[in-house]
Amino acid sequence: MKTIIKKTRFAILFVLVFFHTALWAQQSYKLSGTPNITIAGTSTMHDWTMTSKQATSQAQFEMDAAGQLSKVNSIVVTIPAESLKSGKGAMDKNAYNALKTDKNKDIRFQLTSATVNGGNIVAEGTLTIAGSSKPTELTVTAKPEANGIRFQGTKKIKMTEFNVEPPSFMFGSVKTGDEITITFDITLSNK
Numbered sequence: 001m002k003t004i005i006k007k008t009r010f011a012i013l014f015v016l017v018f019f020h021t022a023l024w025a026q027q028s029y030k031l032s033g034t035p036n037i038t039i040a041g042t043s044t045m046h047d048w049t050m051t052s053k054q055a056t057s058q059a060q061f062e063m064d065a066a067g068q069l070s071k072v073n074s075i076v077v078t079i080p081a082e083s084l085k086s087g088k089g090a091m092d093k094n095a096y097n098a099l100k101t102d103k104n105k106d107i108r109f110q111l112t113s114a115t116v117n118g119g120n121i122v123a124e125g126t127l128t129i130a131g132s133s134k135p136t137e138l139t140v141t142a143k144p145e146a147n148g149i150r151f152q153g154t155k156k157i158k159m160t161e162f163n164v165e166p167p168s169f170m171f172g173s174v175k176t177g178d179e180i181t182i183t184f185d186i187t188l189s190n191k
Helices: 002-025 088-099
Strands: 026-041 047-051 056-063 069-080 106-117 120-129 132-145 148-158 179-189
Touching: 026 148, 047 088, 056 179, 069 120, 106 132
Parallel strands: none
Antiparallel strands: 026 047, 026 056, 026 179, 056 069, 069 106, 106 120, 120 132, 132 148, 148 179
16 A cells, blocks of 8 residues: 555655646747838838838747757747838838738738757748748747847748839839848746
């Protein structure tokens, strides 16, 4: 009888320790601070940029014993399309028309898999722009900071890959280039 009680106690203790370790290793993270997302492109007149300081994000990461990111289990980043601003009202309006923001309010990235190698992450996921979704690979740097983990990266894409017609201005005399560069700098925290 004493042996059964000891084995039961050991089993309960093992389950509690394992459960606690699993909870400690995987933590939920949310956006912390102000994100910085920039889209840059060219036109027949001049280069242009649009910037957003708004986003939402939810993620689950695992950290190793040294406090370094060891695994990315999930991440979703959503940017309100109309939060992108160029500082020029007419340009913004043309961009929102091209992005079809009347029907597609957000730009979104949802992770499907990730490989972590030190402070570098190769993230595979689905990028949705103007209602069109495509598989996308992002190379991201991750740096632990006092207020969370800072993620930075750059990705070049073509607007037409997402069924976005590059905007034109002044009755088509000024046209934007198809290729754009998306740059992001966000910090996620478990606090």
